[in-house]
Amino acid sequence: MKKQKSCLVALAMFASASAFADNAESLVFYGVQGKADNAVELTNFRKITFGENGFNVLSQDGSTLQLNYGDVKSIKFKDLVNGIQSVTNGNASEMMLHFDGQYVWADGANGQQGAVYSINGQQMIGARLDGSRISVESLPKGVYVFKAGGKSIKFAK
Structure with a gap:
């Protein structure tokens, strides 16, 4: 019963995260051994239906992947892109920001x-930059912008 609830929670998270599907290649089902046992290409994904002992992943081509709740440890998107990329400068003598x-x-x-700054513009940390590193470990999870000298980078924590 506990595994069923865990799997249902994971599947609910998957359903709520469907907006991310545009940025991923496939949906991967990891077994109890932690190995990627099954995968469904998102271009072929249709829907998931739930049963008493497991669930079915239906594909656009009509095929069905049947999985038991107890056989699935986690479900993840493969090659998920979050849209946050590092900024690189072409000139080494220019100031470069890092995370x-x-x-x-x-x-x-x-x-x-x-x-x-937080994504809503609130300054979270301010400092005079002297080449030393500034810890962001105390910041809660989220997306932030680091600005200095007219340059900025986005980072996710």
């Missing part, structure tokens, strides 16, 4: 003011 998952920093900032 590595835990810190933001600016090469070539030479004491300029920098700031991290």
